[in-house]
Amino acid sequence: AASPSKSYNITLLPGDGIGPEVISVAKNALQLVASIEGFKVAFEEMPMGGAALDAVGVPLPDETLNSAKKSDATLLGAIGGYKWDKNEKHLKPETGLLQLREGLQVFANLRPATVLPQLVDASTLKKEVAEGVDLMVVRELTGGIYFGKPRGFSTNENGQEIGFNTEVYAAYEIDRIARIAFETARKRRGKLCSVDKANVLEASMLWRKIVTALASEYPDVELSHMYVDNAAMQLVRNPKQFDTIVTNNIFGDILSDEASMITGSIGMLPSASLGAAGPGLFEPIHGSAPDIAGQDKANPLATMLSAAMLLKYGLGEEKAAQRIEAAVLDTLNRGFRTGDIHSAGHKLVGCKEMGEEVLKSIDSKT
Numbered sequence: 615a616a617s618p619s620k621s622y623n624i625t626l627l628p629g630d631g632i633g634p635e636v637i638s639v640a641k642n643a644l645q646l647v648a649s650i651e652g653f654k655v656a657f658e659e660m661p662m663g664g665a666a667l668d669a670v671g672v673p674l675p676d677e678t679l680n681s682a683k684k685s686d687a688t689l690l691g692a693i694g695g696y697k698w699d700k701n702e703k704h705l706k707p708e709t710g711l712l713q714l715r716e717g718l719q720v721f722a723n724l725r726p727a728t729v730l731p732q733l734v735d736a737s738t739l740k741k742e743v744a745e746g747v748d749l750m751v752v753r754e755l756t757g758g759i760y761f762g763k764p765r766g767f768s769t770n771e772n773g774q775e776i777g778f779n780t781e782v783y784a785a786y787e788i789d790r791i792a793r794i795a796f797e798t799a800r801k802r803r804g805k806l807c808s809v810d811k812a813n814v815l816e817a818s819m820l821w822r823k824i825v826t827a828l829a830s831e832y833p834d835v836e837l838s839h840m841y842v843d844n845a846a847m848q849l850v851r852n853p854k855q856f857d858t859i860v861t862n863n864i865f866g867d868i869l870s871d872e873a874s875m876i877t878g879s880i881g882m883l884p885s886a887s888l889g890a891a892g893p894g895l896f897e898p899i900h901g902s903a904p905d906i907a908g909q910d911k912a913n914p915l916a917t918m919l920s921a922a923m924l925l926k927y928g929l930g931e932e933k934a935a936q937r938i939e940a941a942v943l944d945t946l947n948r949g950f951r952t953g954d955i956h957s958a959g960h961k962l963v964g965c966k967e968m969g970e971e972v973l974k975s976i977d978s979k980t
């Protein structure tokens with residue numbers, strides 16, 4: 615008799631703007647690879663962001679957060695738009711996203727930056743430098759200077775206005791992000807570069823000490839350290855030297871944006887936010903793109919690749935993840951391009967058609 619197949623619950627948060635378009639396409643891909651790999655997925659679609667504000671008056675309804683907490687993983691489209699830009703803080707779509715991250719306690723943000731051979735011309739760097747780049751930034755997301763206290767405004771002894779912030783990291787916060795980074799490096803090419811400013815900042819000195827102490831638990835991972843100023847430079851000088859980068863909240867904020875520009879194509883970039891045990895949150899790095907929303911123009915591949923990260927890092931279904939990744943490459947190889955990545959000699963398609971072509975590629979490889 616066939617063994618009972620595994621079954622996963624996935625919360626879908628389409629959100630605003632192009633969110634619903636790209637989520638619907640990614641949902642089909644998840645369904646298809648699940649049936650090929652022999653596991654079940656059940657989707658629960660919930661309101662979030664501006665869509666939730668309009669429907670029930672809050673950007674993250676309790677039912678939405680509860681669904682995300684109970685499920686095995688959450689896939690988010692995008693949130694926000696001009697319509698809500700003037701809202702008060704607690705009524706902004708973006709506040710809902712912060713509440714969701716906090717509610718799920720996802721302290722590790724994973725952002726790959728991969729220069730696909732098919733899209734090397736989109737890179738902001740010279741072809742020789744960009745070709746073959748395949749790196750992952752693991753950013754600490756819930757600590758550091760963005761949250762540290764004391765913070766605020768005051769006056770100094772000369773009566774001058776001052777603004778001040780504090781970078782605080784507790785040992786356990788560094789330990790847990792470093793573990794995720796070592797595990798991530800292990801699933802990739804086994805190289806981890808920890809980025810800090812340990813020559814100047816105490817929080818960085820502790821960071822380096824704890825990351826270094828963990829290395830003996832991961833003998834298969836090669837650990838190196840780099841100061842953040844040098845890392846910013848090395849990322850544009852020779853990004854191929856990096857596999858996995860782990861860094862704190864503020865440095866990660868800056869370096870992950872820098873790394874994404876190496877690829878040059880915002881419509882292609884996925885992300886994952888992971889906690890210690892609970893379900894992860896997976897989303898494309900682009901926003902709701904209100905300028906092209908509802909026109910079937912959005913590139914769904916960032917969301918497809920986020921779905922692949924969901925399978926790999928969220929559910930441990932690596933083969934299914936690889937099927938989506940391979941199909942995305944195959945679809946690009948067959949010449950299909952949405953407007954954001956289009957260039958002469960390729961077939962310009964919309965969001966839906968791009969999605970259908972990826973499904974065909976998944977099918978053709980089984």
Ligand code: ATP
Binds near residue numbers: 881914916
């Ligand atoms: P955020 O909402 O995070 O602040 P943003 O407003 O800075 O993001 P986006 O909404 O990501 O930026 O859009 C920036 C530009 O990129 C827009 O012109 C948008 O149309 C384009 N863009 C973003 N995502 C996609 C996509 N998936 N496909 C095609 N174009 C996209």
Ligand code: MG
Binds near residue numbers: 694695901902903
């Ligand atoms: Mg925006």
